[in-house]
Amino acid sequence: MRTTVPALTRRRFLTATAVTGAAALAVVGATTVPWEDLFASAGDLDPNAGVLVVVTLYGGNDGLNTVVPASDPAYQKARPELAYRAQDVLDVGEGIGLNPAMTGLKGLWDSGESLTIVRGVGYPEPDHSHFRSMAIWQTASPTSPNGAGWLGRWLDAVSDGSAADPLRALSTETVLPPLLVGADRAGSTVAPGTLDLPRGALGRAVAGFAAPDPTDDPWRAKAAASIGHLGTLRAAVDPAIEGGTVKPAVAKTGGKGGDLGHQLDLIAGLVEARVPTRVYSASLGGFDTHADERGTQERLLGQLDAALTGFVQRLGGSDAGRQVTVLVYSEFGRRVQANASEGTDHGTASPVLLLGAGMRGGFTGQQPSLTDLYAGDLRAHVDFRDVYASLVDKVLGADPDRVVPGHPGGTFAL
Amino acid sequence: MPAAPPLDERAAVRRLLDRLGTGARRPDVDAGATAGFDATLDALLTRDEPLPTDLPSFPPLPAVKADDPRKDAVEAARRDQEQASVTWWLDRMATVAAPRAEKLTWFWHGHFATSNQKVRDPQNMIVQNQTFRTLGQDSFETLAHAMVVDPALTLWLDNQTNRKGIPNENLGRELMELFTLGVGHYAETDVREAARALTGWTYEDRAVTFAPTKFDDAPKTVLGTTADYDAEGLVSMLAARPESARFVASRLWFRLVSATPPSEADLDALVAAYGSGTAVRPLLRAIATTPAFRDPTTALVKQPVEWAVGLSRALGRPLGALPAADQSKALNQLKGLGQVPFDPPNVGGWPAGAPYLTASATVVRLGFAQTLLKAAPLSGPVEPPPSGSNARVEWARATLAVDGWSGRTRTALQSLAGGDPRQLLAAAAVSPEYVVSV
Numbered sequence: 001m002r003t004t005v006p007a008l009t010r011r012r013f014l015t016a017t018a019v020t021g022a023a024a025l026a027v028v029g030a031t032t033v034p035w036e037d038l039f040a041s042a043g044d045l046d047p048n049a050g051v052l053v054v055v056t057l058y059g060g061n062d063g064l065n066t067v068v069p070a071s072d073p074a075y076q077k078a079r080p081e082l083a084y085r086a087q088d089v090l091d092v093g094e095g096i097g098l099n100p101a102m103t104g105l106k107g108l109w110d111s112g113e114s115l116t117i118v119r120g121v122g123y124p125e126p127d128h129s130h131f132r133s134m135a136i137w138q139t140a141s142p143t144s145p146n147g148a149g150w151l152g153r154w155l156d157a158v159s160d161g162s163a164a165d166p167l168r169a170l171s172t173e174t175v176l177p178p179l180l181v182g183a184d185r186a187g188s189t190v191a192p193g194t195l196d197l198p199r200g201a202l203g204r205a206v207a208g209f210a211a212p213d214p215t216d217d218p219w220r221a222k223a224a225a226s227i228g229h230l231g232t233l234r235a236a237v238d239p240a241i242e243g244g245t246v247k248p249a250v251a252k253t254g255g256k257g258g259d260l261g262h263q264l265d266l267i268a269g270l271v272e273a274r275v276p277t278r279v280y281s282a283s284l285g286g287f288d289t290h291a292d293e294r295g296t297q298e299r300l301l302g303q304l305d306a307a308l309t310g311f312v313q314r315l316g317g318s319d320a321g322r323q324v325t326v327l328v329y330s331e332f333g334r335r336v337q338a339n340a341s342e343g344t345d346h347g348t349a350s351p352v353l354l355l356g357a358g359m360r361g362g363f364t365g366q367q368p369s370l371t372d373l374y375a376g377d378l379r380a381h382v383d384f385r386d387v388y389a390s391l392v393d394k395v396l397g398a399d400p401d402r403v404v405p406g407h408p409g410g411t412f413a414l
Numbered sequence: 415m416p417a418a419p420p421l422d423e424r425a426a427v428r429r430l431l432d433r434l435g436t437g438a439r440r441p442d443v444d445a446g447a448t449a450g451f452d453a454t455l456d457a458l459l460t461r462d463e464p465l466p467t468d469l470p471s472f473p474p475l476p477a478v479k480a481d482d483p484r485k486d487a488v489e490a491a492r493r494d495q496e497q498a499s500v501t502w503w504l505d506r507m508a509t510v511a512a513p514r515a516e517k518l519t520w521f522w523h524g525h526f527a528t529s530n531q532k533v534r535d536p537q538n539m540i541v542q543n544q545t546f547r548t549l550g551q552d553s554f555e556t557l558a559h560a561m562v563v564d565p566a567l568t569l570w571l572d573n574q575t576n577r578k579g580i581p582n583e584n585l586g587r588e589l590m591e592l593f594t595l596g597v598g599h600y601a602e603t604d605v606r607e608a609a610r611a612l613t614g615w616t617y618e619d620r621a622v623t624f625a626p627t628k629f630d631d632a633p634k635t636v637l638g639t640t641a642d643y644d645a646e647g648l649v650s651m652l653a654a655r656p657e658s659a660r661f662v663a664s665r666l667w668f669r670l671v672s673a674t675p676p677s678e679a680d681l682d683a684l685v686a687a688y689g690s691g692t693a694v695r696p697l698l699r700a701i702a703t704t705p706a707f708r709d710p711t712t713a714l715v716k717q718p719v720e721w722a723v724g725l726s727r728a729l730g731r732p733l734g735a736l737p738a739a740d741q742s743k744a745l746n747q748l749k750g751l752g753q754v755p756f757d758p759p760n761v762g763g764w765p766a767g768a769p770y771l772t773a774s775a776t777v778v779r780l781g782f783a784q785t786l787l788k789a790a791p792l793s794g795p796v797e798p799p800p801s802g803s804n805a806r807v808e809w810a811r812a813t814l815a816v817d818g819w820s821g822r823t824r825t826a827l828q829s830l831a832g833g834d835p836r837q838l839l840a841a842a843a844v845s846p847e848y849v850v851s852v
Binding site: 129130131132135139143144145146147148166174175176178181182183184185186187188189190191193194195196197198201204205206208209211212213215216217218219220221223224226227229230232233290291292341343 | 827852
């Protein structure tokens with residue numbers, strides 16, 4: 001079932017949702033699914049409510065060759081084969097340049113707003129395992145990265161059992177990332193192919209399980225409700241696809257290795273449709289550049305650059321879009337010294353990018369020294385949890401203490 | 415809501431097979447209902463499946479640098495080993511006659527959660543898996559001793575880098591927080607001192623060995639007691655702590671009974687059964703004989719692996735019976751549900767409950783059920799499908815060992831009763847009644 005919405009407005013979106021919802025209900029006879037609640041919550045979405053888009057770069061992006069201290073002799077010395085020369089990078093001042101593949105982001109930087117580069121971000125006693133360090137970033141818990149994801153904790157804090165819950169946090173990846181899994185709540189995935197029951201009798205029968213039954217225990221009631229949410233998510237995604245540039249046929253590349261541009265297109269469509277979603281997750285993988293780093297990283301940073309630049313420019317064209325803040329991070333940077341394979345091994349501190357209309361732009365945090373190292377690695381000057389806390393405070397308007405305990409939002413200015 | 419009456423004998427037997435076993439099958443529920451709850455529980459606790467004679471054994475793969483031309487081939491071989499080990503275990507869980515050891519192995523895998531992603535040698539995961547099977551049935555202390563020097567867990571928590579003078583605290587911390595005591599029962603100084611006790615172990619060629627020169631042999635003070643702790647002494651001391659008994663009992667309760675913690679009285683009974691011998695089987699018996707175990711409100715969302723294994727078991731359809739392409743497809747669908755054995759998200763193991771009830775999960779579950787049922791012979795534990803709409807829907811219920819369909823689900827399933835019985839079973843497998851174990 002597809003809904004055609006030529007020019008998308010919030011009202012049109014709601015109307016379209018209502019039509020889709022009613023049609024779906026007619027099929028399954030689940031008349032008690034509270035669609036009205038959903039409309040109410042969609043209508044309630046404060047036009048000033050911030051939206052956070054988290055972009056995870058899997059594999060450990062080499063921060064030193066992303067935001068490049070090209071004029072630092074220590075950088076040239078540490079990476080004789082791998083270093084960019086000062087004249088090759090895109091100058092952003094202070095002797096620093098962006099990777100030559102990041103032409104779009106250089107344009108955003110020069111505009112004086114939209115892009116903030118937070119330098120030297122990490123956490124105490126850095127871990128060099130991809131897996132553990134990513135778990136640390138996703139749980140925001142360096143000493144025991146075992147529990148709920150940081151935005152899962154936000155979901156735990158704000159969910160109220162209403163029909164808006166399944167839409168609060170959406171991932172464009174096929175597998176829900178741990179950062180969106182809370183103790184009691186979890187985000188939803190809207191990757192293409194995950195929302196469509198089979199056509200015909202089988203799909204209709206399963207859709208029929210969405211109806212509540214008086215004999216359901218609370219878990220079965222939740223299971224039934226989750227099937228009803230398929231319609232909600234479908235209704236949200238359809239107009240986003242129609243209104244945006246996403247073609248379902250090409251959008252099938254979602255996921256870690258997928259095309260970030262398509263993921264962000266889908267998110268832009270959802271944002272413009274003003275679905276009641278405050279948090280999105282997207283990702284790009286392949287940054288584990290132990291060998292022949294330059295070509296691989298430039299290709300990936302080129303994709304990242306095109307995807308982010310297009311996304312930020314598109315969002316700048318609507319009121320809803322201007323409420324969006326984008327966070328780009330990876331589980332660690334790489335070692336200062338290049339290895340013998342023209343690549344780099346796992347390191348520590350790395351820059352975090354923040355993008356959006358509300359950014360003041362420029363650098364935050366000091367450039368990590370290339371000579372005052374800790375066991376051959378950069379020292380972090382900014383704790384990523386302080387960045388998270390500020391985003392929770394300023395963008396999501398929630399209490400950082402519920403999400404990143406011990407990190408009040410005020411210590412880091414966006 | 416008024417208190418629901420306790421589960422009847424048949425439903426209680428079904429619950430035993432779900433919770434202490436790897437999923438109820440129709441013939442087992444029938445036999446258990448005849449033998450009774452107590453006899454079924456006795457059989458689950460005392461019958462031991464013969465140890466596997468087909469335990470996978472994988473050759474070591476060469477360590478290759480990123481620019482080695484063999485790299486792609488080595489990575490492909492590693493993926494094949496991973497898939498073979500996962501399929502082997504899923505099918506063992508789905509087919510054993512005496513399933514309790516496999517259920518406990520699954521529980522301990524989530525408790526000492528270790529992942530291929532960092533261990534990067536499926537053989538080490540298989541060795542750990544067999545340790546859960548052989549040592550995880552009786553003394554927790556014995557199992558914990560084996561785990562702190564287990565090759566996979568060592569690599570996973572970096573304990574091979576934990577040396578005198580340059581301690582690595584990962585294992586010391588998780589040993590207390592996640593394996594023995596639970597958060598809040600130790601201080602940071604205890605973590606540092608425990609890490610010193612765990613120094614001295616090196617890893618080479620899939621083996622962990624003790625190197626006395628790397629061991630910090632000075633006294634350590636852990637939880638207020640000063641002694642010459644080494645790994646063995648530390649684990650024995652931790653396992654004997656009263657808070658450890660409460661922790662282990664609560665974790666088993668959380669996975670086998672309910673997300674609602676046991677009452678103080680129930681917990682006391684569990685701890686008494688566990689005793690100073692840290693005895694796992696008596697603890698299981700105590701869990702199964704609490705009144706709460708027969709309370710229909712103590713429902714559990716089946717974890718994806720439990721759901722998939724239970725379905726495979728009820729249908730007599732191991733993944734190994736599928737064509738190779740469908741085996742890979744089924745494992746990808748399991749991944750889409752957020753749970754693949756040997757690949758937990760972190761050392762805390764997998765979450766429980768709500769994260770498995772997302773909207774897209776139903777779509778993926780249905781895909782898995784269809785993959786499993788494609789061209790399935792419907793034999794073994796599955797009786798031949800009868801004719802007649804009501805009889806078909808009732809047959810699907812009995813085949814999946816569901817206690818009863820709700821009006822909602824019966825109505826939905828009746829629309830499929832005239833078609834391919836495999837479609838009916840696939841739909842039934844994603845019903846709220848099958849996804850949640852009451």
